[in-house]
Amino acid sequence: MLCRQLNTTNSEALWFVFAGQPVKFSLTEFYGVTRLDCSPLLAERELAAATTHVEGSAPYLYSLIGRTLGS
Amino acid sequence: MTVKELLRRLKSEPAMASWRKFRLALVVSVDGILLSRTHPVKASPEVVEMVKDVEFFLRYPWGRHAFHRMLRMVKVGSYIEDTSSLVGKLKQSSLAVHGFSLSIQLFAFKTIPMLLTLLHNGDEKETFLDQTIPCLPKCKTYHTSNIMSLEKQIYVSSPSFISLCCTFFLLLIPSSIIYIF
Numbered sequence: 001m002l003c004r005q006l007n008t009t010n011s012e013a014l015w016f017v018f019a020g021q022p023v024k025f026s027l028t029e030f031y032g033v034t035r036l037d038c039s040p041l042l043a044e045r046e047l048a049a050a051t052t053h054v055e056g057s058a059p060y061l062y063s064l065i066g067r068t069l070g071s
Numbered sequence: 072m073t074v075k076e077l078l079r080r081l082k083s084e085p086a087m088a089s090w091r092k093f094r095l096a097l098v099v100s101v102d103g104i105l106l107s108r109t110h111p112v113k114a115s116p117e118v119v120e121m122v123k124d125v126e127f128f129l130r131y132p133w134g135r136h137a138f139h140r141m142l143r144m145v146k147v148g149s150y151i152e153d154t155s156s157l158v159g160k161l162k163q164s165s166l167a168v169h170g171f172s173l174s175i176q177l178f179a180f181k182t183i184p185m186l187l188t189l190l191h192n193g194d195e196k197e198t199f200l201d202q203t204i205p206c207l208p209k210c211k212t213y214h215t216s217n218i219m220s221l222e223k224q225i226y227v228s229s230p231s232f233i234s235l236c237c238t239f240f241l242l243l244i245p246s247s248i249i250y251i252f
């Protein structure tokens with residue numbers, strides 16, 4: 001399937017060829033098979049705040065797995 | 072920290088606090104399944120940091136994120152320099168796919184249902200929601216020749232479908248018009 005891709009200018013979708021017919025795989029089809037939440041991503045700033053720990057505090061991993069820094 | 076290691080902890084520590092267990096399971100599902108990237112699959116610091124706020128974590132559009140990650144690795148296009156490099160790429164026996172690669176497979180089965188006839192137990196209807204799956208069928212890779220022959224079958228079947236449509240259409244046209252033709 002992946003070796004049968006068409007080179008398209010659309011960067012948001014994959015196009016394949018099967019039995020002479022083009023097949024499109026975009027976010028819509030992805031949602032169709034997985035039913036995962038595909039709503040727009042958050043703004044960069046909001047995301048950065050949620051994905052990084054505050055300077056000076058320990059990363060959340062340590063409290064999650066119950067270890068202290070350096071152990 | 073690898074996802075495997077997290078899974079081992081989840082299994083080996085039944086007395087783990089529920090908040091911790093839940094969050095670790097979330098990290099495992101997202102980093103291990105949806106966004107899998109490196110090998111061995113590791114928990115990414117960003118995802119771990121996000122799981123601090125479970126509400127936020129659950130609201131996050133993981134679907135879109137996983138799709139974009141997959142597209143970045145899978146999509147042909149910007150990586151093609153010239154024909155020989157493309158040929159070289161196509162000659163590889165395997166390809167690393169980041170993100171939720173299973174979705175492509177599911178999509179293939181959905182759009183080309185005849186692929187299921189190549190599967191050993193393609194007609195089984197049990198899903199993971201059924202509690203009594205006797206055993207999971209072994210993952211089987213498709214032989215290219217099988218796919219090619221299937222493709223030919225479809226090729227053969229589609230023209231007949233078109234002619235069927237044409238006949239049906241002609242039947243709808245009043246006979247006088249057909250006479251003119």
